[in-house]
Amino acid sequence: MSDPVLPSARPHLLCIVAARPNLMKMAPILAAFAKLAPQVRTSLVHTGQHYDTAMNAQVFADLGLRAPDINLEVGSGSHAQQTAEIMRRYETVHLDLAPHAVLVVGDVNSTLACALVAAKLGTPVIHVEAGLRSGERTMPEEINRVLTDQLSALLFTSETGARANLLREGIAEERIHFAGNVMIDSLLRELPDAVPPRISLRAHGHDTPPAYGLLTLHRPSNVDDGARLAALMEAMCTLSTQLTLLFPIHPRTRAMLDKTGLARRLREHAIMLLPPLGYLEMLGLMQGAQLVLTDSGGIQEETTALGVPCLTLRDNTERPVTVDEGTNVIAGTAPAAILSLARQVLRTGGKRGRIPQYWDGHAAERIATVTAQWLSARLAP
Known part of the structure; x- marks a missing residue:
């Protein structure tokens, strides 16, 4: 697939992380955007939902992930308190940075909170790892997944069954893209350096x-x-x-x-x-x-x-x-x-299993390419 042609003003994508698994998903995504020519400009916001500083810093170092541009330092609280505080602090950042789109990953409270702020401000939301469902609405993460997907303009799935879940919930087919699993991008890249x-x-x-x-x-x-x-x-x-x-x-x-x-x-x-x-x-x-x-x-x-x-x-x-x-x-x-x-x-010896489709180390590249083309089309005169 050829490199997308982008307008002279580079699209600005605001990327959100909050907890340890988010970092593993975001590291290859940011690396893939950095390789695009011309580039999409990315900003990284850490909400501080994951507040173990030592644990957080170690994962950033292990993944070679750049330091966040902004840390909201939200910390702990009940689901309602934490979600509300993320929204309150993030809104100011969003208005200041004025991104063309916001990319969220996974299913933590920050994913939904930032997606909700962005959607209410009229900024398109991109959800990586969309369509995953346990069917258990007592899980806070399940609520976050369902609502984030409903708010999203562009949805990237990590496994084939996720598409059916999204279609069943009324998501338009053209918004859904099967990209593969970005967690596995990080795993395959870092496996030679595993301790x-x-x-x-x-x-x-x-x-x-x-x-x-x-x-x-x-x-x-x-x-x-x-x-x-x-x-x-x-x-x-x-x-x-x-x-x-x-x-x-x-x-x-x-x-x-x-x-x-x-x-x-x-x-x-x-x-x-x-x-x-x-x-x-x-x-x-x-x-x-x-x-x-x-x-x-x-x-x-x-x-x-x-x-x-x-x-x-x-x-x-x-x-x-x-x-x-x-x-x-x-x-x-x-x-x-x-x-x-x-x-x-x-x-x-347990189940042998096999590697699912597109768990091949290139999911982030697919996400970056589709996103860049999508942004280009949106920003074209």
Whole structure:
């Protein structure tokens, strides 16, 4: 596809990030726009929704992502408080920068908040990772996905099933573009630099076990309910008698483990409690794991790309392609079912799976090319 012809005044695209997965999606997108000739001018706004400074800085460094032009430093709060504060602070920035379009990724509160401000100000919204649906409206992320897609003028999907979801919700077909998965762009680019497990574990005072599983938990439905978290941790204690577990702990989860005393219980078993890790450390641990247990949507995708068996500790997923084609199995949250599926993976090696279409490292290039052409057409005299 030839380079788009752009008007003399370069289109200005305002890109929004807020949380760790956003950074992994935005890094290849910004790199792809930087390679366009002539270029689309990009500005990067970080809302500060993800407010662990050290964790944030490490991911920026690992991904080679440039520092944001503006950080709104919103921080924590209830969903309503956080969304409202993002909108309040972002509106001023948007009016000052006057972009031709706003690009948002994923499904965090900042995605919806900034999309809503932009739409009300008459600025087109571009949504990367559109059309993903879990069917579970009690998930805040599901509300964010549905509403952001309704507000968006240009929607890029990461898997084939997303198009049907959008069409069913009344999105015009010409607004939908199947680009592929930008998370996998970052993974494939950074995989050669992934930190070997022995190095990252040694840095945190641990020896490397001969075999291990990797555990991550952060969703409120799993970690804010003390009884559910206790049941999940008991299942992990039982599983650790067969397979050492590495557990990088999200700040939200750490607070609940400490509050309930479950952290002490975990230390009595073959479970290595680790701080939040950088992207390259996590990539190395995932690549070397026999099994990954998670409630993260992004990790479901990354394990499929890596060919590593994954058990999702939820009752549904907005990324069904990881189940239909990849290495992911929905395990639910019942301890007996989780343990049964985990033991099956240890016996059989788990699902082999295959790499979904357009998870090839070039999704961001497709997004940049289509967006540049679209902006050019909109701004043409």
